[in-house]
Amino acid sequence: MAVPKRRMSRSNTRARRSQWKATLPALSHCPRGHVVRQHNACPTCGRYNDRQVLDV
Amino acid sequence: MPAPTKGARLGGSPAHQRHMLANLATALFEHGAITTTETKAKRLRPYAEHLITFAKRGDLHARRQVMRVIGNKSVVHELFTEIGPRYENRNGGYTRITKVGFRKGDNAQLARIELVEALTVGQSAVAEAERARGTQFAGRKAPTGATAEAAADLAKESPTAAAVAVEAEEAKAAEATATESEATEAPATTETTEETTEGDAKDA
Numbered sequence: 735m736a737v738p739k740r741r742m743s744r745s746n747t748r749a750r751r752s753q754w755k756a757t758l759p760a761l762s763h764c765p766r767g768h769v770v771r772q773h774n775a776c777p778t779c780g781r782y783n784d785r786q787v788l789d790v
Numbered sequence: 791m792p793a794p795t796k797g798a799r800l801g802g803s804p805a806h807q808r809h810m811l812a813n814l815a816t817a818l819f820e821h822g823a824i825t826t827t828e829t830k831a832k833r834l835r836p837y838a839e840h841l842i843t844f845a846k847r848g849d850l851h852a853r854r855q856v857m858r859v860i861g862n863k864s865v866v867h868e869l870f871t872e873i874g875p876r877y878e879n880r881n882g883g884y885t886r887i888t889k890v891g892f893r894k895g896d897n898a899q900l901a902r903i904e905l906v907e908a909l910t911v912g913q914s915a916v917a918e919a920e921r922a923r924g925t926q927f928a929g930r931k932a933p934t935g936a937t938a939e940a941a942a943d944l945a946k947e948s949p950t951a952a953a954v955a956v957e958a959e960e961a962k963a964a965e966a967t968a969t970e971s972e973a974t975e976a977p978a979t980t981e982t983t984e985e986t987t988e989g990d991a992k993d994a
Contacts, residue, residue: 774889774890774891775888782889787888787890787902788890
């Protein structure tokens with residue numbers, strides 16, 4: 735099995751980890767003004783396309 | 791070679807996948823709507839709609855083909871007596887998938903798949919109006935009978951229905967004049983009469 739010959743420097747570790755980034759979700763507002771993910775039923779009022787799909 | 795099924799493979803083996811789809815379809819027909827992962831919902835949609843098509847046919851052979859998939863006889867009965875007849879006027883598109891957020895634990899996208907409602911009189915009228923207006927699938931066609939009546943009733947509510955109502959009246963008037971002119975022209979020339987009747991057939 736392959737084993738590292740040298741300890742990885744703190745600098746290299748941090749340079750690698752600097753590429754771990756979160757992406758913003760695509761958000762918009764439902765007709766009643768709640769913030770929702772696009773193409774998803776509104777988690778607050780449970781409606782999508784003026785149709786009740788969730789029990790809230 | 792047959793085309794592979796669209797969408798993700800489910801479960802670990804073909805048998806597992808068959809069982810999952812059958813169980814999902816059974817649950818859908820039993821409850822009318824189920825919440826599952828988006829992947830499973832997308833695989834279930836064509837599968838369930840195929841079973842509903844069997845239910846619309848409604849004969850013994852169709853029932854036996856459905857019984858191969860759904861083991862629960864009461865669910866099969868409900869499918870053939872209630873769900874199938876409900877979609878008499880609908881050509882496909884019997885289910886609706888709505889995304890409803892993410893599952894705690896594995897953050898999987900959840901979706902609610904439900905059987906859609908039967909078409910109402912108004913919806914059928916609008917659909918026929920769309921056909922009458924002329925699309926890529928159907929030629930232009932003046933509305934008659936029940937559609938004309940429904941359009942007249944709904945004329946105040948929707949502009950589409952109003953347009954259809956006007957068109958229906960025009961078609962009726964045109965037909966009346968055509969029959970009158972045929973009566974007068976008939977003895978003179980037969981060829982022109984044939985042309986007018988052909989034109990009427992296209993209009994009607």
